[in-house]
Amino acid sequence: MVEVKAELVGNLWKIVVDVGQRVEEDDTLMILESMKMEIPITTPITGTVTEIRVKEGEVVQEGQTVAVVEP
Amino acid sequence: MADATPPPDLDSLNADLQQRRERALAMGGEQRIEQQHGKLKLTARERLALLFDPGTFKEFGLLAHQHSLTGGPTEPERTPADGVVTGEGTIDGRRVYCAAYDFTVMAGSMGMVGETKVARLRKRALLNRLPMVWLLDSAGARIQEAAGSTFAGSGALFYEQVQMSGVVPQVAAMLGPCAAGTAYIPGLADFVPMVKGTSSMALGGARLVKAATGEETTDHAMGGSQIHCYVSGVGDLEVEDDAACITAVRQFLSFLPSHNREQPPLRAGADPRDRRIDDIAKIVPTNPRAAYDMRKVIKRLVDDGDVLEIKPTFARNIITTLARFNGRSTGIVASQPMIKGGALDIDAADKAARFIWLCDAFNVPLLFLQDVPGFIVGTEVEKQGIIRHGAKMLYAVSEATVPKVTVVLRKAYGAGYYVMCGRGYEPDALLAWPGAEISVMGPEGAVDILFPKQIAAAEDPAAARAQYIAAVRATIDPYIAASWAMVDDIIDPADTRRVIIDALEGAVTKRQRRAWRKHGVPPV
Numbered sequence: 001m002v003e004v005k006a007e008l009v010g011n012l013w014k015i016v017v018d019v020g021q022r023v024e025e026d027d028t029l030m031i032l033e034s035m036k037m038e039i040p041i042t043t044p045i046t047g048t049v050t051e052i053r054v055k056e057g058e059v060v061q062e063g064q065t066v067a068v069v070e071p
Numbered sequence: 072m073a074d075a076t077p078p079p080d081l082d083s084l085n086a087d088l089q090q091r092r093e094r095a096l097a098m099g100g101e102q103r104i105e106q107q108h109g110k111l112k113l114t115a116r117e118r119l120a121l122l123f124d125p126g127t128f129k130e131f132g133l134l135a136h137q138h139s140l141t142g143g144p145t146e147p148e149r150t151p152a153d154g155v156v157t158g159e160g161t162i163d164g165r166r167v168y169c170a171a172y173d174f175t176v177m178a179g180s181m182g183m184v185g186e187t188k189v190a191r192l193r194k195r196a197l198l199n200r201l202p203m204v205w206l207l208d209s210a211g212a213r214i215q216e217a218a219g220s221t222f223a224g225s226g227a228l229f230y231e232q233v234q235m236s237g238v239v240p241q242v243a244a245m246l247g248p249c250a251a252g253t254a255y256i257p258g259l260a261d262f263v264p265m266v267k268g269t270s271s272m273a274l275g276g277a278r279l280v281k282a283a284t285g286e287e288t289t290d291h292a293m294g295g296s297q298i299h300c301y302v303s304g305v306g307d308l309e310v311e312d313d314a315a316c317i318t319a320v321r322q323f324l325s326f327l328p329s330h331n332r333e334q335p336p337l338r339a340g341a342d343p344r345d346r347r348i349d350d351i352a353k354i355v356p357t358n359p360r361a362a363y364d365m366r367k368v369i370k371r372l373v374d375d376g377d378v379l380e381i382k383p384t385f386a387r388n389i390i391t392t393l394a395r396f397n398g399r400s401t402g403i404v405a406s407q408p409m410i411k412g413g414a415l416d417i418d419a420a421d422k423a424a425r426f427i428w429l430c431d432a433f434n435v436p437l438l439f440l441q442d443v444p445g446f447i448v449g450t451e452v453e454k455q456g457i458i459r460h461g462a463k464m465l466y467a468v469s470e471a472t473v474p475k476v477t478v479v480l481r482k483a484y485g486a487g488y489y490v491m492c493g494r495g496y497e498p499d500a501l502l503a504w505p506g507a508e509i510s511v512m513g514p515e516g517a518v519d520i521l522f523p524k525q526i527a528a529a530e531d532p533a534a535a536r537a538q539y540i541a542a543v544r545a546t547i548d549p550y551i552a553a554s555w556a557m558v559d560d561i562i563d564p565a566d567t568r569r570v571i572i573d574a575l576e577g578a579v580t581k582r583q584r585r586a587w588r589k590h591g592v593p594p595v
Contacts, residue, residue, distance in 0.1 A: 008411050009449050035444040036482065036513040037412030038360045062451050 003065040010034025012058045047071040089225040095133045095151040099175025113313040114188035115156045116172035121317045130158035132188040155184035167533050168196045171206040179209035193231045200330035202240040210342030232259040237432035238328045245270035265296040265306040281349040296313040304385045326393040327398045327433045335400035342374045344397045362408045391426035396574045396586030402430035405440035415446045417460040424467040436474035443487035462594040474578030479503040500574035505559045507549040514543040
């Protein structure tokens with residue numbers, strides 16, 4: 001199990017995967033809006049998304065867990 | 072009365088010398104060499120053979136060995152060369168000094184005689200103005216010789232490294248452990264490649280940590296490349312094995328002069344100076360909110376796509392790379408929009424400042440590729456001291472007197488534009504792509520600060536805000552900066568390589584002298 005964390009504070013703009021979906025390493029899970037940029041949050045491993053812990057429009061903090069991926 | 076035994080003849084004296092040499096060259100013996108190979112490590116002498124041009128290594132101190140300080144037996148056979156091979160050779164035809172610690176001899180521990188040899192090497196490097204390389208694979212100070220208060224006399228090695236800093240290049244290659252205080256050798260060096268899996272460094276080894284604080288850890292868990300090349304930033308490059316590590320050392324030195332009063336070597340190549348980059352528009356999206364990989368842009372700009380990236384796995388939101396433009400060594404500091412949008416934080420500022428200081432010390436010109444939305448703001452980064460780290464980067468870029476060229480690809484916002492060598496930091500050329508956005512902040516931020524009351528009072532606040540944003544956006548236009556001659560030119564992105572080379576070559580005769588001072592007081 002890997003907790004995917006936000007690298008910097010920002011507004012969670014879009015979630016592009018669903019719970020239960022298979023993802024490949026480096027796939028984008030969601031997109032953060034921060035510092036005038038759309039910053040993708042990617043999965044460090046290949047696996048299945050088992051949890052999404054945030055909602056679109058929410059402000060996430062640096063280091064906050066936004067999703068969980070099971071290998 | 073004549074002596075009964077005749078004096079030995081020269082042949083037997085030479086045979087004795089030969090035997091002593093061979094014994095020393097055998098290092099810690101077959102069994103220990105086998106153990107070294109078993110850990111996928113080369114021996115000190117195998118490493119030296121890879122480091123230097125064939126047949127150029129000249130050793131001194133081969134016949135040195137450890138002496139007992141406690142009245143116990145002195146065992147020359149156990150400590151050939153006293154655990155460290157010292158000498159000089161050439162790399163690409165240029166002289167370099169090297170100390171290679173020999174793990175097969177008392178775990179490469181640093182004994183008194185061995186350290187006398189290394190001290191001699193440091194002295195020669197400084198006197199002759201030549202680079203110094205450490206191949207580190209050492210358990211640390213030899214406690215049997217060092218325990219107790221004679222410690223009071225030790226420590227000059229680091230003092231000397233500081234005197235060498237910025238005069239001659241210093242490389243500390245991590246090919247095994249480097250325990251305890253000796254970790255300051257890499258700590259003070261200019262380039263620290265680390266072999267994955269086998270190398271480690273920590274101020275206190277695992278056993279000392281256990282004794283001092285009770286924490287249970289291992290040398291590798293605490294100080295392997297997975298820590299220092301990714302988290303702490305002490306390591307400069309993680310490499311797969313000993314051979315790759317030595318290749319990196321040779322490559323690093325190829326970009327630098329032998330000392331600070333020399334220019335870096337020119338390497339003539341076949342890559343045309345006016346080569347156009349026709350696919351650059353495919354790499355860099357014109358939508359300023361979309362990310363891309365700046366490394367792809369760099370690969371296309373430099374000679375033959377050949378780069379040596381420093382700290383590629385640490386603070387990845389900024390790129391620091393050595394490369395060449397028309398044969399000329401150049402240090403590139405570039406935003407990486409793919410990571411954190413290219414916004415700067417404490418580690419990015421730290422990494423860039425140190426790289427700028429390295430290049431400036433050794434006459435390597437600097438190229439800044441800007442696509443920077445600014446410094447990350449907020450409570451988290453303030454706690455981390457973003458102001459002093461940002462100030463450090465400002466300091467380094469202001470101090471640098473080497474040729475400096477800045478290209479604004481897309482964003483150049485706020486203090487990000489300053490630290491990446493904006494106009495005020497005296498670049499020898501400041502160029503912008505047609506889509507460049509140079510501004511103190513983005514239109515949204517500016518509007519929310521400037522017009523909150525007007526927006527709130529409007530009949531349709533959302534529409535009013537959009538209107539204000541459009542009005543501010545219209546003022547963010549590179550042609551306005553060009554019309555005030557604040558940027559030197561707006562260029563076709565496909566011509567960027569040629570324009571950079573023109574600008575770098577236009578500044579080769581640059582000589583800049585600062586007001587005398589003992590030294591500044593840089594923020595750290």
